[in-house]
Each structure stands twice: as C-alpha cells, then as structure tokens.
Amino acid sequence: MSNLAGKVAFVTGCGSLGGGWGNGKAIATLLARRGAVVYGVDMNSDAAEETKSVVSEDGGIITVRQCDVTIADKVAESVKECLEKYGRIDILVNNVGRSEPGGPAELSEEIWDDQLAVNLKSAYLMCHHVLPSMEAQGAGVIVNVASVAGLQYIGKPQVAYSAAKAGLMQMTKTTAVLYAPKGIRMNCVVPGLMHTPLVQRLADKYASGDYAGFVETRNKQVPMGRMGDAWDVAHAVLFLASDESRYVTGTSIVVDGGLTARTP
Numbered sequence: 001m002s003n004l005a006g007k008v009a010f011v012t013g014c015g016s017l018g019g020g021w022g023n024g025k026a027i028a029t030l031l032a033r034r035g036a037v038v039y040g041v042d043m044n045s046d047a048a049e050e051t052k053s054v055v056s057e058d059g060g061i062i063t064v065r066q067c068d069v070t071i072a073d074k075v076a077e078s079v080k081e082c083l084e085k086y087g088r089i090d091i092l093v094n095n096v097g098r099s100e101p102g103g104p105a106e107l108s109e110e111i112w113d114d115q116l117a118v119n120l121k122s123a124y125l126m127c128h129h130v131l132p133s134m135e136a137q138g139a140g141v142i143v144n145v146a147s148v149a150g151l152q153y154i155g156k157p158q159v160a161y162s163a164a165k166a167g168l169m170q171m172t173k174t175t176a177v178l179y180a181p182k183g184i185r186m187n188c189v190v191p192g193l194m195h196t197p198l199v200q201r202l203a204d205k206y207a208s209g210d211y212a213g214f215v216e217t218r219n220k221q222v223p224m225g226r227m228g229d230a231w232d233v234a235h236a237v238l239f240l241a242s243d244e245s246r247y248v249t250g251t252s253i254v255v256d257g258g259l260t261a262r263t264p
C-alpha cells in the first residue's frame with residue numbers, strides 16, 4: 001500500500017519549530033518511509049537538519065536546504081538544485097503556513113501581506129517553478145496543506161490566515177482542472193485542530209500563554225474530544241501523493257475529527 005519507491009518528493013516546511021512532530025516533519029518522514037527520496041526545504045536550517053537526522057536514522061534518503069519559500073529567487077534555486085540532483089519531482093507538498101491573529105481592523109498591512117505570502121504566495125511560487133518539469137514528465141502530484149480555518153470560522157480571529165487558506169483551496173481546484181489533461185493531480189489536505197508544536201505558539205498569541213487552558217479548549221471543540229496530530233495529516237498526504245488516489249484531483253480531504261461537520 002502506498003509504495004513511493006523511485007519517486008522524488010519535494011516538501012516545504014519540512015522542519016518543526018520547537019522539536020516534536022510538526023506536519024512537515026511527519027510528512028517528510030512518512031514519505032521517506034514509503035520509499036520516496038525526499039528533498040525538504042525550511043527557512044529554519046536547524047529544523048530542516050533535525051528532520052534530515054530523523055529520516056537518515058530511519059534509513060531514508062533526504063536532502064535538505066535552507067529556503068524561504070516566499071522569495072521567488074530562493075524557490076527557483078531550490079527547485080533547480082532538486083532537479084539537478086534527482087532529475088525529477090514526482091510529488092510536491094506545499095506544507096508551509098502559519099497564522100497571525102486579528103480581524104481587518106486589527107491586522108496591520110504588513111502582517112496581512114505576510115500572511116498572504118506565507119500561506120498562499122508560497123504555493124504559487126512552488127507551483128510556478130515545479131509545474132513545467134511535471135508537465136515535461138507527463139505526470140506529477142501536488143498536495144497543499146490548507147486549514148479548516150479556510151472553510152469556516154473556528155473560534156479565533158485570524159482573518160488573513162482564513163482568507164489565504166480559502167484561496168489556497170480555490171487555487172487547488174482551478175489548477176487541478178487546468179492540469180488534469182496533462183497527467184498532473186492537485187489536492188488539499190485540510191487539517192483541523194492538530195496538536196503540533198505550533199500549539200504552544202498559538203497559545204502565546206491567542207490565550208496569553210495559557211497552554212494548558214488552550215489545549216483543553218481545543219480538545220473540547222472537537223467532536224472526537226481531542227486534537228489530531230501531525231501523523232493524521234501525514235497519512236492523508238501520503239494517500240493523495242500515492243497511486244491509490246490516481247482518480248482523485250481538485251478536491252480536499254478534511255482531517256478534523258468531525259470539527260467542521262458539527263453545527264455549533
């Protein structure tokens with residue numbers, strides 16, 4: 001099941017800030033475990049190197065590089081290096097993203113622009129540079145990591161993040177249609193409330209640092225009674241990246257323990 005032997009997977013945000021298992025780290029590790037050669041980028045080189053150690057100790061093959069995926073030249077350099085080194089990119093996972101609090105009146109223009117850059121422009125830049133090589137191959141798979149915040153209000157003000165993730169989902173649908181005749185699939189994984197190291201930083205931003213209280217609130221919001229974790233996201237990415245999902249394109253898998261299915 002989900003054998004990725006011989007595939008080359010490019011994963012953005014492959015590290016995890018603060019140790020533990022973030023989504024990108026789990027995705028890189030799981031794809032490598034299923035046989036993919038992984039090329040991971042992260043703006044934090046220590047976080048990327050940590051993922052490299054984990055994958056290498058696991059027996060996987062991985063190259064990592066420091067890269068801010070909101071900067072066009074840096075994205076172009078990384079894609080070029082990956083193609084020179086491995087000859088192709090079969091799987092692209094656009095995982096980078098983060099949320100800043102605020103509604104339109106509170107958000108500064110600078111933070112609004114940053115949120116759109118990190119959560120949406122990054123995926124455009126990666127696609128801009130990777131799609132031509134996938135088109136030349138006549139095959140490829142792109143998985144974008146969105147958020148339930150892009151589907152509906154989930155209890156905290158994060159208007160720029162929500163708008164960017166909604167944009168990412170619509171970009172996925174329209175790009176999938178354009179590239180379906182070319183053998184390229186594109187889908188989203190839409191995580192709900194996941195217990196990654198990001199939660200500590202969210203508690204600082206949204207709950208004045210009350211980590212325990214913030215965790216309890218998040219758990220209570222979910223019909224299953226608990227947050228998911230990075231592996232729940234990684235397994236959905238694995239399915240969409242593998243041939244088992246060969247007839248799936250232009251859609252999303254929501255991984256949220258029932259959060260968005262419930263009427264508040």
Ligand code: NAD
Nearest residue numbers: 013015016022023042043068069096097147191194196198
């Ligand atoms: P994380 O902060 O643990 O990991 C993200 C990694 O991306 C970090 O290593 C960071 O250095 C890197 N990164 C950030 N900006 C970058 C940039 N411009 N260029 C390159 N690397 C960059 O976060 P996470 O919780 O694993 O989240 C990953 C994805 O999952 C994001 O898109 C996030 O929006 C989404 N998500 C997370 C949750 C959650 O509850 N944790 C919920 C829904 C969606």
